[in-house]
Amino acid sequence: MEVMMGQKGGAESVGFTGKDLANHLDKQKRKRVKDGDAVAALSYLQGKLDSDPLFFFKYNKSEQGNLLNLLWCDGTSRMDYNVFGDVVAFDNTYKKNKYNKPLVIFCGYNHHKQTTIFAAALVHDEKTETFIWVLETLTEAMFNRHPKVAVTDGDLAMKEAIRVVWPNTTHRQCAWHIHQNALKNIRNLDFADEFKLFVYANLNPDKFGEKWDKLVEKYGIANNPWIDTMYETRASWASTFMQDKFFAGIRTTSLCEGINSFIKNYLHCKCSLLDFLFNFERAMKKYRHNELESDFKSSYGEPVMTTALSGIEYGAAKILTRSMFWEVKGQIEDALGLNVERSEVANIVMMKMRKISNRRKEYIVVYDKNQKKFVCECGYFEFYGIPCSHIIAGMRSEYIDEFPSNLVSKRWLKTAKSAHVYSISEPSIHSQNMKLLRKGAMSAACNYLAEIACEKDDDFSSVMEDIYKLLRDVQKSRKPGCTTKSAAFNVGDPTVVQGRGAPKKTRTVTKRRHCSNCRGIGHTIRTCPVLLYPDQVNNSETGESASEGIEDSTDDEVILIFTIFIAWSDHNHVACAFGYIIVKIEMIYRQTLAA
Known part of the structure; x- marks a missing residue:
């Protein structure tokens, strides 16, 4: 509503109120769930398959x-x-x-x-x-x-x-x-x-x-x-x-x-x-x-190398995503503050790591020269998937100035998703699953293309022309696939789930207000029918009360008068007066017929 008021220059120029807008939106929502909330939701999910x-x-x-x-x-x-x-x-x-x-x-x-x-x-x-x-x-x-x-x-x-x-x-x-x-x-x-x-x-x-x-x-x-x-x-x-x-x-x-x-x-x-x-x-x-933003930052541009182990730092920046590179860089900086004590037996190097500021705490790193594999007892690589500062200090001690690929989990690489997409054609994967994965991979690629191409008109037109051309080329050799039809769901709306905690307290029934004139319920002295319609409630000339009139009336008249009393108790004084007139007309009509 505020956006529309800003566009039109004020509330008086919009042509409707905020309540009108809320009623319109509520009406549209009711239309969408006319067959039931659950049916509408499941139909929406079914439509996503298209x-x-x-x-x-x-x-x-x-x-x-x-x-x-x-x-x-x-x-x-x-x-x-x-x-x-x-x-x-x-x-x-x-x-x-x-x-x-x-x-x-x-x-x-x-x-x-x-x-x-x-x-x-x-x-x-x-x-x-x-x-x-x-x-x-x-x-x-x-x-x-x-x-x-x-x-x-x-x-x-x-x-x-x-x-x-x-x-x-x-x-x-x-x-x-x-x-x-x-x-x-x-x-x-x-x-x-x-x-x-x-x-x-x-x-x-x-x-x-x-x-x-x-x-x-x-x-x-x-x-x-x-x-x-x-x-x-x-x-x-x-x-x-x-x-x-x-x-x-x-x-x-x-x-x-x-x-x-x-x-x-x-x-x-x-x-x-x-x-x-x-x-x-x-x-x-x-x-x-x-x-998408993080993918762009990781793909374009390179961070500034600031540590003394530039080879290791550059190797990490080249293969890791930007956020994970900062994690590794922190470990590189910590490695520069470690003291290394080295010993070697049959191509197995054992290194004891101690911080310069805390010499009591010690970690042991084992390096296998034949397999070129580092293992640290802190278990940081096994837990996190990136090398710890102790392993990087061991690499420095062994004069290794490049980042080894076996010291990082594949899930942190820039190519983690793209490499998986290209690997789905392996014969070990079931044919139906492979088909679905290919569909998902192509759908994800198209979504990414749409995210970029829709920003400019020229790019959008060019991409759409290429897509239609590609679609025509594929359809020449194959029959077009059928679209998924919406299914009819026979399911009712879910019931409200009882939440945790203490049950809600039942509301106590409040005392209804009494009229100060006749002590009746459902009206006040300002709307009291005894004061507004004295002739209808009690005939003072004949001394005949309304109850006596009811006793002498027929069964149909009693029902009608009882209906009037209900309407009167519900504040419907117009209906009360109208009903009373109808009863009188009915009584006169029957007396005329009897005569």
Whole structure:
């Protein structure tokens, strides 16, 4: 409304009010969901298949035919999952639609270390059976590929579903939630600070047990049930027991929390399913636009080399994305402050690393000259996918002035997505999956082309001409493919889900106001019918009351007069007077017939 007022020069020139605009928009929304909110939402998803051949959605219904659970993802998300889906984080959020259905978002990191969304699901409840259906459907959408690592907030239903559907996936509990639980269960700030060591530090398993026993003895919590539970499940939250796992730097569900904070600008608790899907897609486009900007920055221009290890620094800038290059550069700068003690036995070099500022802390790096492979006991490369400062210091000690490709994960390379697209023609991939992946790759490439070509008129016209020409050339040798028809969905709108927490209090019935003249209910002295229509309520000349008239009347007259009384009690005085006149006319008419 403010935009229109600005264009017209004021509210008086627009021709309608803000309320008129709101009514018009509400009318349009009702038209879109005339067959039901669930049917409109599913038809919208079905229509996405026409523009995105790799689009996927699946739902199930209750016994009454209402929509229960729904999962969907587009072609770009499915392609991203095949490249970056080795580590997946997911969590719930609430109050994003008018049915109060929890929203489950599956996300991870792309090659720029930016959040990317793999899929989303609206679920009816948070039971184990529901999460099993969600994970099985997600696996079906992602060509039966399981993630290597799944990070959640520690919900027991999620944990059991991961164990059933993804038995070979490492489940990690959110480190932030673990620390918060420590504060709640052991109300001691000093304990919480020391507990962080067990969550984040890469200790030796035997050393972990020794330090744990000392911690328990120090604070006298040997018989605490929460402490016993945490020690039994230490393999799912302590970094000590996950040093050989690749997590892409993800230890918490902060990715999900960031998405929840971002999409609240697009979604609210009064969203219908159709509006929810449309606005969620708008939020997804914002994430995709950030990736396009990062791709451009990584492809064009080179950062300034500032460290003494220019060869290693330049090699990292050449193959890594810009954001990951800054991560490696930080490790290069830290490596310059390390002191190296070297010893060699049969082409195996062992180096002890100590910081100049802290000589007590020591790390050991082993270098195999034959295989040209570095291994550091800190486990940073295995966890993050980039070399740590200790390995870079070892490279400096061995006079290696180039960045070796085996010291970086392929997911952080500039060519991470493009290399995967070219590799989908491998014969090991199933033919149907290969066809879908090719469709998704071509769709993603066309989306990227449209993002660039639509900025200028000349580019748009030229690209469209080339596309039509290419389309005609392809159709000459092959029959044109048929378009996907919209399916008819026989599904009812979902029921409102009962949220967590205490139930809402029932509203107490307030006392109705009485008239100060006749003590009646539903009107005041200003509108009292006794004062406004004294002849109709009580005939003072004959002394005959309205009730006596009703007793002498016929059954039809009693019904009519009773209808008048109901109208009168509902403030409908016009109807009351009109009905009274009709009764009188009816009585006179019957008396005339009787005479």
